[in-house]
Amino acid sequence: MISFKEVSKTFFTRAGHKQIIALNGVSFEIKPAEFVSIVGKSGAGKTTLLKLILAEERPTRGEIFFNGDNLGKIKTAKLPRIRRKIGTVFQDYKLLPSKTAYENIAYILEAVGAEENEILRNVPEVLGIVGLESRAQNFPEELSAGERQRIAIARALIHRPKVILADEPTGNLDPYCALDIIKLLLKINEIGTTVILSTHDKEIINRLGKRVLTLEQGALVRDEERGHFIL
Amino acid sequence: MLTSLKRIIYFGWKDFYSSLGLSLATCFILVIVIFLITSLFLLKGLSEHLIASVREKADITIFLKGDSSEEDILKLKEELVKMPEVKEVEYVSKEQALEKFTKEHKDEPEIMRALGLFDNPLWSSLNIKAFEAAQYPSLVSFLENSSPSNLIAEVDYPQRKLLIEQIFGITEMVKRAGIIISFILAVIAILVAFNTVRLAIYNSREEIKIQRLVGASNWFIRGPFIVQGAIAGFFSVVFSLFMILGIIYFLGPKIGFFLSGFNLLSYFLANLGTIALIQLATGVGIGVISSYIATRKYLDV
Structure with missing residues (x-):
């Protein structure tokens, strides 16, 4: 479903003198309905890897395939088609501040051209899954960090994507909320959605017992089927 | 498709309304721009009027011999009128010339007394206006070399030449300067308006990025921003139109004296359709095009 072939990503500092290697010759493959965690220290390349899958960044070298599409070569205009197959949970939530929780979730369906009755049926249902029906009419700034993250997950789920990318979704949350979010991601995975979770939370990784990719200074140093958090 | 279009229009209206402060600031700038562009249009009308009235004063006079019959004079007038260079020919008979002279000098007894000694010493004449200053020499040479030259006593072109050339030269310069200044002012105004819209959209750059990343x-x-721009432009046009009409209605009669007989209100009403079109093209055009260009930068994610 997703495959990385010798992918490298290099950034240049703003002055353009210094090169920063974010990913270096990374290769792996992710099959449908897998739950894969990506671990590593800050700056190891976890977020860059997720950005490459979302085609927010393009690889400097190597190839990335998503359902047969080469993400490095795809035209900008065709990106929405790819991104609609992906649900993304960002570490900083990235909710639209001028829209309510309900509108944030509904926006995805509106963007894909869903009918009004479908939106009216599905949005409350997803709000129910994340346990926030009562917060539907609140704006993001009126929600707690945990609530915002759950709205972000609801938004990522609403259009039934093939893949969920979760970039440190528990980074800003207390342990109780963090556990709830992980349980939610597991539930999503159980219904057949591929989940790619980036985290540096040791406890979560060790409890999951799922596949773990470990990154170190941009290189993939471990790929274990039932991995543990080892740095 | 239709559902998406309806949503785009709805989002555009909602965003316009929910960020009313910013929308009104954009409208305010657009009103200034529309006001300026409309003023330039009205100034064009005024300057054309002034130029035409100054050029009215540029003419040459052919004085006709005393024994010329009126029939020959009118024949000559007809010939002149047919010439493409000639804009207007006015025949002043001996009697009309005397009447005019008497009227102008009635308070000067010495002149009037001297005039009484003769039996109408004035000549009949033809006042000729050409379209361009450069056309006068060819007109004069036609008069000197053609058959009716025996009717002509004198042509005052040599004395009037300098004045005619100055009048045409200055009015032409004013016309060109007007066009250049109007163009520069219009460009500045459009750039200011474009920058205002760009700044308004700059505030939404993060939202645009998020929308791209979630698959929109x-x-x-871009659609809602364009709709917002069009709404701001439309409201600005309606407001500007009434504001300018009000200003002209109340101020026009008071400044009429300075406009040398130019009726601003009639000119405005006579050109209302053109003015409304110019305002719509300016207001809605700037709103839509600026939004289109300004969003392009943030959509490259």
Whole structure:
């Protein structure tokens, strides 16, 4: 479903003198309905890897395939088609501040051209899954960090994507909320959605017992089927 | 498609309304720009009027011999009128010339007394206006070399030449300067308006990026901004139109004296359709085009 072939990503500092290697010759493959965690220290390349899958960044070298599409070569205009197959949970939530929780979730369906009755049926249902029906009419700034993250997950789920990318979704949350979010991601995975979770939370990784990719200074140093958090 | 279009229009209106402060600031700038562009249009009308009235004063006079019959004079007038260079020919008979002279000098007894000694010493004449200053020499040479030259006593072109050339030269310069200044002012105004819209959209750059990342198409993101721009432009046009009409209605009669007989209100009403079109093209055009260009930068994610 997703495959990385010798992918490298290099950034240049703003002055353009210094090169920063974010990913270096990374290769792996992710099959449908897998739950894969990506671990590593800050700056190891976890977020860059997720950005490459979302085609927010393009690889400097190597190839990335998503359902047969080469993400490095795809035209900008065709990106929405790819991104609609992906649900993304960002570490900083990235909710639209001028829209309510309900509108944030509904926006995805509106963007894909869903009918009004479908939106009216599905949005409350997803709000129910994340346990926030009562917060539907609140704006993001009126929600707690945990609530915002759950709205972000609801938004990522609403259009039934093939893949969920979760970039440190528990980074800003207390342990109780963090556990709830992980349980939610597991539930999503159980219904057949591929989940790619980036985290540096040791406890979560060790409890999951799922596949773990470990990154170190941009290189993939471990790929274990039932991995543990080892740095 | 239709559902998406309806949503785009709805989002555009909602965003315009929910960020009313910013929308009104954009409208305010657009009103200034529309006001300026409309003023330039009205100034064009005024300057054309002034130029025409100054050029009215540029003419040459052919004085006709005392024994010329009126029939020959009118024949000559007809010939002149047919010439493409000639804009207007006015025949002043001996009697009309005397009447005019008497009227002008009635308070000067010495002149009037001297005039009484003769039996109408004035000549009949033809006042000729050409379209361009450069056309006068060819007109004069036609008069000197053609058959009716035996009717002509004198042509005052040599004395009037300098004045005619100055009048045409200055009015032409004013016309060109007007066009250049109007163009520069219009460009500045459009740039200011474009920058205002760009700044308003700059505030939404993060939202645009998020919308791209969650899979919205470029048109679905850009559409509401364009609709917002069009709404701001439309409201600005309506407001400007009434504001300018009000200003002209109340101020026009008071400044009429300075406009040398130019009726601003009639000119405005006579050109209302053109003015409204110019305002719509300016207001809605700037709103829509600026939004389109300004969003393009943030859609490259």
